[in-house]
Amino acid sequence: MGQPPEIRIYHIVHIDKLPSILADSGLLCDAEVIKKGRKGTCIGLNHIKQRRLESALASHEDLYVGDCVPFYFCYRSVMLYFIHKNNNELAYKGGQEPIVHLVADLCETIDWAEKNEQRWAFTTSNAGSNYFDDYADLKQLDKIACA
DSSP, rough: OOOOOEEEEEEEEEEGHHHHHTTTOOOOOOOHHHHOOOOOOOOOHHHHHHHHHHHHHHSSOOOOOOOOOBBBSSSSSHOOOOOOOOTTTTTTOOTTTTTEEEEHHHHHHHHHHHHOOOOOOOEOOOTTTSSSEEEEGGGGGGGGHHH
């Protein structure tokens, strides 16, 4: 399988995080956000964010899911659905209006990561789940099931 053309990846944030994203010249992983004490509204599930900090990736030695900025292949985020349904597990109750959708090209993002000596990986399902496989080779992209 060659390099895939124009695959989009998505990330959502609360609008009040944009100043810190701009100040940092980009997105930070959860581990760095915690370490640097960045401000802003968390829209994720805290227990899943914690699990990501403790979940090791098989594709890279000494790299945890929480050391990576999460992007998704699906533009319809499960988290947005949780927010829409006012899921009781969410501490965040501010609705979808202040949520910003960031969109990037997968191959351009990987090129940037490699040029900047940043590790990257993708998972076969949500990396916040208990079970997933991860890869750091675009030739393995066919491992992702598309519905």
